[in-house]
Amino acid sequence: MSEEYVLEMHDIVKEFPGVRALKGVQLKVRPGTVHTLMGENGAGKSTLMKCLIGIQPVTSGKIIYKGKEVAFKSTQEALDAGISMIHQELSPVLERSVADNVWLGREPKKGLLIDKKKMNDDCRELFARMGLDLDPNEKMKNLTVAKMQMVEIVKAVSYDASIVIMDEPTSALTEAEVADLFKIIADLKAKGVAIIYISHKMDEIFQISDDISVYRDGEFVASDRAENLTQDKLIQLMVGREITDMFPKVPCPIGDVVLKVEHLNAGRLVQDVSFDLRKGEILGFAGLVGAGRTETMEAIFGMRHVTSGKIYKDGQELHIKNPGDAIRNHIGLLTEDRRGNGIVGLLSVKMNSVISKLILGKYGMPLNNKQMIKDTEEYIEKLRTKTASIDTPIANLSGGNQQKVLVGRWLLTDPDILIVDEPTRGIDVGAKSEIHSLLSELAGQGKAIIVISSEMPEVMGVADRIVVMHEGHVSGILDRSEFSQELIMKYATTHEMGKR
């Protein structure tokens, strides 16, 4: 047993009914380092971590932590031993205060009572250390997703752990917040804490990693010091092939205006929004988190009450009261919160694929099961979705494959307009590139597409034009020739009106 590693995982195998998620993988983490796990979605990184902290038992294999063989039966055991984890999917208690969430289950006590004051004070101190401006008494539900993420990080750090696992911690953070997080990580490293970091963002990874391990399809591929690796080399290791163009933009003819939005108002985050969208066009929406991009799309899609303004499709005014109306008008929306309002986890890949087409009444009564199977299989094939069978519950699929099923769901409704909100969040490089080419292909077929993305290179790569939003207003609309990170950033952070 070498003292060089704080954690060693050997030959870890994890089987789910019908699936072998981990096929004997390894991981060795040195104390006081950031060890990044990389791999496409479904490569087994999250599963490996779940096995480590006792959410799921390993089928076989050996875990050595601080020189002793361990097998945690619950996250509580792992926490007690000094391993905490920030999950990719947040699970805050929305109705309780920030402080309550941080100290959940281990509230400081004064006799039998909870010491509220100590809770709040400790919280403030932690927040100060992280440069976070938050009232510990604020209710969790009033926070933005980014702030919730920060609270989650504070919570994980507060355990004084020897290992902190961060699963895509920056997916909802702004750049400033990411910088804060990296400072914290540096602090932790200095104290000898090991960080296991899961991310898909290349620049981040090379900025903070000491070691990188790569996994693919449940197998261990390679592990090396970060300085020995390059971005190209990493991508090659991850996908087992070279990806030449991340954003394969295929220029295609742009036609008439399909969607025209005029002076749309729907609450604080949608104020006087106007833009139009043409056939065959990919319209990017850029802006900071909380700029109102998602809310604008929800308003168009009938999920948010529109107070004033008009929406026209093909010259006809639309009166959309609910998503059903939008779908009947051939508009589709791939939401940003895949688990929250995208998939129905319990239901099969098939039902998740066909549900919207089914709502349109396209399968008759009794339902045409053969057609449903045919449709599902068609898009599984087209989108190269990986699933054990079409009857597998969608929850058993990796994030990227779930996303593909949802894309298939919308394509089955034959949309003229497809709105995709953060389509590649939490998705690996390979799947990302596939989704980008798919968007281009759809535009080529004459569909009009709106892409919301917080990754600037992504919007700039796929879009024909970019609408930039700031605090509920459209602050600028750019043509492809004008695209630059600086200009987008300028509009995203100012109220100034750009070209309309």
Place this chain on the structure above:
Amino acid sequence: MKKKVLATLLAAVMAVGTLCMGVSAEEETAGALDIGADVGEITFIMALRDEFLSELESGAQEAAENFGIKVTTQDAKNDTSTMLQYVETAKNAGQKVVIVNMPDPETAPQVVEAAGDMKVVFVNRLPADTSVLNENVAYVGSDEHDSGRYQGEFLAEYFKGQDKTEIKYILLNGTLGQTSTTLRTESVLQALEDNGITAEEASAPLACDYDRATAQDMIAPLLTAQTEFDCIISNNDAMAIGAIEALKMVDMDPTSIPIVGIDATVDGRQAVKDGTLAMTVFQNAYGQGAGALQAAVNLVEGNGLADNTEFETDETGFILWVPFEPVTADNVADYD
């Protein structure tokens, strides 16, 4: 993991099975006397399990033991449909006779129909339509006209002793719509009138579902409102005791006015001894149960309904009356 679950479940199923087998085996070894062999098993269906009906049940059970007959009790939980299912199941099991305490006296024809060739003994709750009774269908119970009559006669005597002919009463009704409630209330008022007392209800009609707590809750506000009354009449002891508790709560002396109940339950008899309950009427639950069992045997063996009992039948011969008996401080000791 799954094997464990499977094993646990199988074990549970086995346990149920063994329990069942055990019971059925036991049933075969029973039946020492000849009568037991003739009559076979009997299902006794009760409307629900309250104190009174449980006493009735033990009357039937003990009588059955003497005969070497196995009686199985089923609680219909006041549900007619469940009761009918029990009747049909008894028929399927090949029983010769079934004893039924109906939740709803209107449903007697359905019971008789469901019983098919089985004989039926209704107990405690008289069928609404007595024309269903015949040589195969009998009733065993107490004549509810008597219970109220005893209460009325006692109160008339009491008030005559005070030279009072006009009184105000509070009347605690049982469950409205039940025959027993209707008859008890009607007969006590009738008896007061027949004995020359003009009685007026001091409150709006009270329905307390034969329940002690309900009665207590209903009567409390009347006391707070200083309602004037000369006596409290209750359709059963439980409600009368609820009234006594309510009086005590407002520091009124329950012995200062006559409170009358029916059933002579354990609590009721104690209250009579304490003087808080002026009188109660003994309804012979045990006698009804034992009588019903004897009647069931008599029907199967073709005897007269009252044979081997200390009770009498009515003029039709299809009803076996188990008499009510008034209980006061004088004779309460006899009922312990």
Place this chain on the structure above:
Amino acid sequence: MNSNMKKTISDNMIWLILVALIIIMSIARPVFFTVANARTLLTGESIKGILAFGVALAILTKGIDLSIGASAALIACVTGALVQPADLATKVLPGVGPLPAIVVIIIGLLMGAVIGAIMGAIIAYTKMPAFIATLGGQLICRAAAKIFTSRPVSNLSDSYRFLGSGKIGGFPVIILVFVVVFILAWFILNQTRFGKSLYAIGGNDQAARVAGINVEKNLVITYILVGLCAALAGILLAGRAGSADPANSGLNYELDAIAAATVGGTSHTGGICKVTGVLCGILILGVINNGLVLIGVDDNYTNIIKGIIIVAAVALDMRKNTRKA
């Protein structure tokens, strides 16, 4: 055991339990395994079974309906009052009716639909927990029944009683009604847009909404269907007993129905329900009820066994579902 076989066993566990119970009962008391007794068993479980199919729909959407027993009683009393003979002294509605059975049955079903629609609208539009909304509905319906009539409604017309106690060629009509409801429930959940929408709503109502499902409308329809089941149950109850009792008819039936649906694998966390499973749940409870009476087990022990089976079924179910999620 290979994993496929394990899966098959785990998916059909309740059917295995049912078969095991039937075998045990038949050995302990051969008369259990007779056509006559099967008829008795099914007749007895039909009413609660119909309610179970109804309440399973509500549970599928993460809801519940506690009002069904009481609304069945209310509808039994009202429809019963409309078919009492004109010359009956204790007639609840003097001078009204008797109306033809078919008209009365339609009135009853309409009442059930209206009660269900009100429950559904409250649950869907106020987001009130179904437990609370329908608990209120239960109290109101029960009280309404008692206000409507203080004594049992009897002497019901034969044509009205046909569904509950009639026979076609010696076969009880009530079982046929039960089978029809089973087929309808199966068809609705497996072969219609509405049914599939319920699975999506129960699984993730937010996702269902985005997928284009009108969640509120579907919830209202769900509770209308539950109300229709309750109405049918009420009519059958009155028909079978020949009397509708405002205080006791259908009392606690909702709990038995919920138990059957639950034993049948309907998940209270929503999104999981098999109509065939519910049928199996109904039969399991029926076999226990009927078999233990035949064997001569005192009903207190019957209830203990039922209690164990219900809790065990849910425990099993929860294990299965946590594994999936």
